[in-house]
Amino acid sequence: MGGVTTGAWIAIAAALAVLLVVLVVGSLLYRRRRISLKAPDTPQVTTAEKDRSGSYRADGGFNFSQGSTATAPPRPPAPEPVLPKPVPEPEVAPEPEVVAPPEPEKAPEKAPEKPSAPPEPVTYEPVVAPEVEPEPEVAPEPEPEPAPAAPVLDVIAPTEGRLDRLRGRLSRSQSAVGKSLLGLLGGGDLDEDSWEEVEDTLLIADLGSATTTKIVTSLREQMASRSVRTEADARALLREVLVAELRPELDRSIRALPHDDHPAVLLVVGVNGTGKTTTTGKLARVLVADGRRVLLGAADTFRAAAADQLQTWAERVGAEVVRGKEAADPAAVAFDAVSRGIDNGVDVVLIDTAGRLHTKTGLMDELGKVKRVIEKKASVDDVLLVLDATIGQNGLAQARVFAEVVDITGVVLTKLDGTAKGGIVFQVQHELGVPVKLVGLGEGADDLAPFEPGAFVDALLG
Numbered sequence: 001m002g003g004v005t006t007g008a009w010i011a012i013a014a015a016l017a018v019l020l021v022v023l024v025v026g027s028l029l030y031r032r033r034r035i036s037l038k039a040p041d042t043p044q045v046t047t048a049e050k051d052r053s054g055s056y057r058a059d060g061g062f063n064f065s066q067g068s069t070a071t072a073p074p075r076p077p078a079p080e081p082v083l084p085k086p087v088p089e090p091e092v093a094p095e096p097e098v099v100a101p102p103e104p105e106k107a108p109e110k111a112p113e114k115p116s117a118p119p120e121p122v123t124y125e126p127v128v129a130p131e132v133e134p135e136p137e138v139a140p141e142p143e144p145e146p147a148p149a150a151p152v153l154d155v156i157a158p159t160e161g162r163l164d165r166l167r168g169r170l171s172r173s174q175s176a177v178g179k180s181l182l183g184l185l186g187g188g189d190l191d192e193d194s195w196e197e198v199e200d201t202l203l204i205a206d207l208g209s210a211t212t213t214k215i216v217t218s219l220r221e222q223m224a225s226r227s228v229r230t231e232a233d234a235r236a237l238l239r240e241v242l243v244a245e246l247r248p249e250l251d252r253s254i255r256a257l258p259h260d261d262h263p264a265v266l267l268v269v270g271v272n273g274t275g276k277t278t279t280t281g282k283l284a285r286v287l288v289a290d291g292r293r294v295l296l297g298a299a300d301t302f303r304a305a306a307a308d309q310l311q312t313w314a315e316r317v318g319a320e321v322v323r324g325k326e327a328a329d330p331a332a333v334a335f336d337a338v339s340r341g342i343d344n345g346v347d348v349v350l351i352d353t354a355g356r357l358h359t360k361t362g363l364m365d366e367l368g369k370v371k372r373v374i375e376k377k378a379s380v381d382d383v384l385l386v387l388d389a390t391i392g393q394n395g396l397a398q399a400r401v402f403a404e405v406v407d408i409t410g411v412v413l414t415k416l417d418g419t420a421k422g423g424i425v426f427q428v429q430h431e432l433g434v435p436v437k438l439v440g441l442g443e444g445a446d447d448l449a450p451f452e453p454g455a456f457v458d459a460l461l462g
């Protein structure tokens with residue numbers, strides 16, 4: 001046993017050590033891949049599965065759909081990004097930094113029911129010394145921490161019923177309007193002065209004159225034809241009229257479902273400071289929670305901090321980021337983001353743009369170019385205009401300018417938590433003819449909710 005012993009024991013010990021390291025690393029990797037970005041015990045696994053075939057609806061949750069493929073360009077054979085000139089830097093964004101997602105390349109949804117196959121317990125053959133009996137106790141216990149520190153991914157709040165959970169917050173700022181209206185209408189027959197007060201209340205709440213007139217007319221008709229004697233009657237009537245005015249039939253789905261051969265592409269536009277970057281980040285979280293692979297394009301190259309901000313959002317949920325150098329051509333960055341998204345097979349590319357409203361022509365040039373250049377690669381499925389609800393009529397003026405520059409397909413109304421004038425929702429839809437799809441109800445990472453007319457009016461009425 002003598003001569004054999006030393007050599008053999010060293011070999012055994014080495015073999016066992018390697019075996020243990022492999023097992024420990026394997027189990028760590030396995031555990032890391034299992035980090036769930038889905039809400040615990042919500043049936044989202046199945047809905048995510050269903051999405052693959054088109055779209056799904058989850059009451060109270062976010063509603064995603066596939067953008068029309070009819071307008072999608074015929075996928076030209078990878079034309080070089082012939083970017084318009086004015087910008088000095090190399091037209092095709094000189095390799096924008098692609099910030100790889102901190103971790104699991106695979107979105108959790110890719111293999112929902114097989115909890116991402118644990119990295120094969122590495123069919124490990126004891127390297128040498130096949131004849132030796134391994135003696136587990138001898139193995140020097142390697143500390144289980146040598147694996148590279150797993151990035152801590154955020155746990156994302158469930159996307160279901162967010163508007164409900166946030167209703168309290170919304171109603172705090174809105175209830176004055178509701179109380180006043182219900183007080184006026186609850187008494188039954190109204191004299192002219194009372195109707196004027198109703199009108200004033202609606203105007204003060206930022207509903208705008210056109211919408212106010214329509215609502216008052218409708219209320220007067222309805223009050224005449226049915227008996228409204230109590231506050232409950234008044235509430236039911238008001239609810240009906242206000243919800244109808246919010247056009248619940250509009251398609252408020254976010255067109256974020258991938259096409260057969262390329263990702264969905266969403267453009268987020270709006271004046272700086274309205275909450276564009278924050279909204280892009282919040283939306284990425286919702287999509288990741290829904291099992292999507294997301295890539296964020298930081299085309300707001302005007303402010304380096306905006307790209308940093310976006311990158312932080314991405315890292316927190318494991319999304320990819322494509323960003324350019326400071327002051328790079330936003331169109332080039334957007335182009336690269338979409339190209340990268342296609343190459344990497346992601347589900348959605350969200351492009352955050354800059355919105356300096358210096359001149360309309362400047363904005364038009366920039367946004368128009370971003371959209372044109374992206375469309376060399378893929379159609380833009382949704383153009384979301386972000387508006388700050390707290391700035392009232394100014395928001396409307398911004399909306400008009402953007403609507404002239406680019407085809408807005410949906411509005412995100414941010415900071416609704418900070419205003420008692422939620423009525424801007426009515427005006428925006430009325431003016432633009434496009435639905436409010438999402439609302440921002442706070443600075444928290446998960447304070448983004450789908451807009452639902454019924455829930456909104458309930459909050460408004462307190």
Ligand SMILES: Nc1nc2c(ncn2[C@@H]2O[C@H](COP(=O)(O)OP(=O)(O)OP(=O)(O)O)[C@@H](O)[C@H]2O)c(=O)[nH]1
Pocket residue numbers: 270271272273274275276277278279300303306354355414415416417418439440441442443447
């Ligand atoms: N209360 C509240 N604050 C919000 C909401 N959405 C965004 N904000 C805040 O608004 C501020 C501006 O948000 P950003 O996302 O940086 O705005 P931006 O439009 O991207 O502006 P730039 O970064 O300058 O391009 C931040 O402090 C956000 O936290 C919201 O729904 N409610």
